[in-house]
Amino acid sequence: MTESRRAPALVALAALPFVAYAAVVVVTGSFLGPARALWWVGLTGVLLLALRRPLRQREDRLAWFAVAGGVAAWFAGDLVNVYGIPLSLTGLPSVADMVFFAMYPLVLVAALRLARRSGARDRSRGASLDGPIVLIGGAAVATSFVVAPVWPHVGVAAATMPFALFYPVGDLVIIAACLLGLWRAGGYRRTALVVLATGVLLLGAGDTRYLVRTVEGGGKDLTSDLLWAAALLAMAAAGALGTRVAARPRAAASGVTLCSGLAATFVLVVASWADVPLGAVLLAAVALILCLLRLVAALREARQLADAQHRALRDETTGLPTARATEERLRELVRQEKPFALVLLDVGGYKQLRLALGQDLGTELLVQIAGRLAGDAVSAEFVARAGEDEFSVLVPLPDEDSERGVDRAAELVRCFDESFGLEGINVHARATAGVASFPRDGRTAAEVLSAVELSTSYGAAGGKEVAAYTRAMEDQARVRLALAGEIGDAFGAGEVIAYLQPQVSLADGRICGAEALVRWQHPRMGILTPDKFLPAIAHTNLMRRVTDTVLRQSAAQAVAWRPWGMTVSVNLAPSDLLDPELPDRVMRILHECGARPSEVRLEVTEDAVMADADRIAETLAELRRCGFHIAVDDFGQGHSSLARLRELPFDELKIDRAFLWRTADPSPAETAIVRAAVALAKDLALEVVAEGLETPDAWHRLRDMGCDSVQGYWVSRPVAPGMFDAFRAEWPERAPVAGAHLLG
Incomplete structure (x- = not known):
């Protein structure tokens, strides 16, 4: 059985002896014999229930030991009351009273411990008035209907009246402390305080009934006993039920406060036609004034809540819903x-x-x-x-x-x-x-x-x-998430590889270099392109490892191509450009591979540069001072202005594949866009590379416009480093330039 079901079952089990006790008293008319035995069994079960929480859990252990101590004090007081010998000194409380009194400070300590502030507390200022309202309103009612009727009949025992009144007053103080806790505490403590306050309220009802009957000469009765039993059972169960019941503490506190205010009003109404002590009238008036202040605070908070809800549903910047x-x-x-x-x-x-x-x-x-x-x-x-x-x-x-x-x-x-x-x-x-x-x-x-x-x-x-x-997106999302977790091991296994897409001069067909494009040679899924795994790691430290790996392989390739003057272009991610250590990183890798900055070209996209244009411009300028050739990639897809393009330290402009012609007969508008991009680059003294070449007709058009070099599927798809020599061998036969040769 789970704890959420076990706790209510234990509370019900602890209540059974008291039910049997009531049945025996009703049938036999006697509180002695079997009835008394069932009473002791019930109190023992309540004490064990109260000890269960602090013995099993560390959280708020002191508070729940205090509750258990209070239950034990009441148990002991009842034993002394039945079997003990009261003090014979007139005007002093009995030994039983002294033992009973010990319960109140213990339960008060528990209430105050549970009322400690927490992050989930109610921050309402008006709620802080709940405790004083209950305390003062309850005092007014007690003074009017308990103290005033009883006091004239106590005779020579008037000196003991303060001790008799200790019980209802102590109950009121503890209830007020619990209500204060509902405002301050959070989490399960709120529920526990509601149950604990309920128990103390029942205890007060039993104490008041017993006091009135004692003055009238009746003494205890079954109703008083059942009220006390229910009170002790509630206090003992507060710890167990507090972890399970989803209470509404603010509603509970407000309900008790409302009842206290109505009770104070009732006292004032009664005072208009009956003899009510002046102290009770003053207490009722103070409680009613506090209730009015509480109402004003509640109305203000309601207005603030309505304003907050409106703001939550309406965006302040655009005026649109949120x-x-x-x-x-x-x-x-x-x-x-x-x-x-x-x-x-x-x-x-x-x-x-x-x-x-x-x-x-x-x-x-x-x-x-x-x-x-x-x-x-x-x-x-x-x-x-x-x-x-x-x-x-x-x-x-x-x-x-x-x-x-x-x-x-x-x-x-x-x-x-x-x-x-x-x-x-x-x-x-x-x-x-x-x-x-x-x-x-x-x-x-x-x-x-x-x-x-x-x-x-x-x-x-x-x-x-x-x-x-589509449902397939869910599967792809799971795959991406899994790949993001696996790529960390792929670096050490040599699975992250820089494929090479050749770049060819339009003037003479010479292979002038290649762009390094990352691929993941996955052991189960085969060759993965960047769109399959880079989005999942774009904003992580793994992106830096991808760049460093591609850069290291490209630098080694550039060293191998040094005799022929070929270069390798490497793409830098947006996160790389925001790294202040980027120039040192790149230079360190090139130094380890023995490559020169002039042999490795660095490519950045327009949007990546615009992420923090001033800061990135400084980084690019530093890289250029180191000797690197800087290219702006995917030109035409970003948001950079022409003025900004002129200010940045670029050496090369790469026209995005989206602007190149997919047919042999492009429209005049398409041709004008490409011609304008090439003319712009030439005016800025930039080299021009066209990406995405797919037809031989486009080759001749780009050459006639003044474009310097091209890359694309018509020339070659990206190939593994080991396959580049095969492309080099067959390219001269396909090049649309007479006498095209491999290397200069």
Whole structure:
């Protein structure tokens, strides 16, 4: 049996002797004999239950030993009361009273220990008034309906009245301490304090009944005994039940406070037509004033909570709903079983744009994007900001098989085709979109959100403008996660290899070098391209090991090619460019391999440079001073301005494969774009390399435009280092230049 089931079972077992005790008393009319034996058995079980928590668990052990000590003190006091000899000195409490009194400081210590502050505490200021309200309101009630009626009848025993009143007053003090703990404590302690306060409240009820009956000459009765038994059982069970019951302590505290306030009001009402002691009236008035202050504090906190909830549902920057608001709308549609598609738009390179533009213009860009998306949306769609550089659009669907979500995502992506005007600067932003729908891709709001996030990440990694969720993405995500865990061992096993894609001069067909492209020769999955494993480690220290491994192999290759003057180009990751030790790292590796900086070219992408343009510009300048040739890769895909391109220390411009022609008859616009890129590079005195060459016609066009060299599948796919010689042998026969030769 688990602990969550064992604790209530033990409490029920401890209660059985008291149930039997009540039955015997009702049947026999006597508290002696079998009834008394069952009473002692019940008290023994309660004591054992109270000791169970501190003996089994270390947490709050002192507090629960104090509770057990309090139960033991009450047990001992009852024994003395039945079998002991009271003191005969008039005006002093009996020996039983003295033993009973020991319970109160022990239980008070336990309540105060459990009321220690914790990180999960209620920070409400108004809640701090709960304890005083209960204490003062309870004192007013006790003074009015317990002390006042009893006091005139005590006669010569008036000197003992303070000791008799110790019981209800002590109960009130402990209850107030428990309520204070509900405000301060957190976790299981709150529940434990609720149960403990309930026990003390029952104890007070039993004490008050016994006091009144004693004054009236009746003494104890079955009701008093059962109230005491329930009280001791609750106090002993507080530790066990506190770990299981999901109590609502704030509601409990508020309920007790409300009852105390109503009781104080009742005292004042009674005082208007009956004789109520002045002290009781003053106490009731103070309690009522505190209740009014508590109400004012509660109203203020409610207003603050409403404001906080509004802020949580509305983005302050863009004025759009937040991700939390989207989640609530999704859950509502799921409950109503209405089909919908969720489109998640990722603004590519926003962080780099913000760094380049500055914080203010970066924020203004978000505001304009939000306005454009909201303006494009139809009335039934729900546009929200999903993250720093993400927006979501909830699209209702006519049925669960509709492809409207994918079509709508493509339309939303086209909202970014037009530039954004920021203080006279035309900024081009691009977006990729992921799409997931209910109920096809998820049966709950959480499943749909997970699916759309996965599809968006795959779309961005794969260069797709729109990526619809598929179940295969889940498998691919697991594979990527597994690969990220395995790649650490791949370095030592020699499985990370720099493949080489030849670069050829357009002027004479000479092989002038190669670009190193990383591959993972996986023992089970074969040759893996970078898109299969690099995204999973892009922001980890493993990325540095990839760069260092490729650089070391490329440097060794450059040394082997030194007689022919061929170079090797190596790509640097964005994380490499942010490393202040990069120049020293690169030089150290080249020194170990015996290579020269002029033999290794370093390539960086536009977006990588824009991540921290000033800092990276210094790093690139330092690398150039070391003698390295620096190339800007994938030109045309990033956000760098022409002015920024001129300021950075580049020697070479590589035109992205997306701009090269895929057909033998390109459009005039396509030709104009490539011609402009080549002309720009020449004006900046940069060498020009075209990537992605796929046709011989493109070779001749690029040569006529003044491009210096090319690489692409028409020349050669990336090959293993050992296969490069085979390409070198067959290339002269395929080169479209008469007399083309391998090396200069």
